[in-house]
Amino acid sequence: MIDAGWPSEWLRGILPLCVIAIVINGETHGYAIARKLEQEGIPNVKGGTLYPLLARLEHDGLVTTRWALGPNGPGRKLYSVTPAGRVWFRGTSRNWQQFSALTVDLLTDVGKRKHA
């Protein structure tokens, strides 16, 4: 775990999937997504990264938005996943898990060979 956050080049590939994984559990807003990411062990995702990403997801039709009044203060944008977003998430997350298993195998094999 890195306190300052994971390297941004790692995040670039996986962050859209993580954001959808959070939003798919229920309508939520930008700051809540950032907090949830932090709780899940991906800290320090800046607003400057998160909101352009959300805008891209909205533009691609993977999420949809509506405005609601905040509890105390300005209105905020609530994000929810569209049916197209769910389809994309299922396919991409399966692929990512495959990719991730392969990379984990590769890395652990190196360790085993060392010990052997």
Place this chain on the structure above:
Amino acid sequence: MRRTTGSYLEQLSLWLRFQGVEGPRIVTILSEVRAHVSESGENPYETFGEPRLYAKAFAEGSRRRWLWGISLAVAIAAFLASAYMFASDIAAHRDFRRLPLGGHVWLVISIGIVTAIVAWRAVLVVAVRPLSALAYEESDTATSWKKWAWRRRIATAAVVVVLVACSGLWGVALGNAYRDAPKLRSATYVWVNANAPSDSNGEEQQLITTSAVIYLSAPGPTTQLVGLSLSTNWNGSNDASTLIAFPTLSSALAAAHNHNFGTDGNLAPFTTLKYGTYYVLDYFGSITPTVDAPSPAEDLEANYSVEGVGDDTLDVGLPINYGDAN
């Protein structure tokens, strides 16, 4: 510079607008920044990065900026072209028609184009002005930018209505002016040759030969040259005339300077005159003074009729100087 949320939103709104991002989207982006920092307590400069860089993440909409630039360039080009035409019209014709809005038709049209674009942008800027204020309003942002979008639509509609009304009025006035318009004009060059009176009583018949350039001032109904005569207190008779058409004023003036008179008869009357054609009118007449020591002033009167409008007369002043004429 203070690095507060307020200054961040202000700078960000400017950079977003500069990137060509549309107003409603700017409000959305600003509102999200504000919502985020008000909940997290973070400094926007740290979490969102410098406004200029953050704005770049939303820069896809810059096509509209190109459109705006191109339309402005076209309007300026039209304006310059018409200013040039206007200037060359003054130089070449020394006669530009008085239009309902004054000035020359091309000038008015291009001033209209430029004014329309500038007015539209100005109205939009006024309607758009409270963009960063909208993000601050403690109200539903969605309602706010919907209100903004309506203001924009109403402003655009108002500009269109005003433009349509203006161009309609101007078009009607222009149409009326053209319907009544065709006037026969003479260019500055008039050449006259007259016999000097052989005695002081001046009762002897005089011969006058003259060459003038005439043309129609505007397009319009069929216009016909009807008759030619000499005016004032002389008895005159028209012996010969010709009318030769030229495509440009300069070629007509050059031909008039050569004054090659035709003597085949009185050919000029009952010629249909066309707008955009310049005619050299050669006239050969004889006059007999009816008074002693007649005034040297003499007019060649060209009568013409405009179909559906009526008859009119062009007086071409003949600068007769008996002392110098041969």
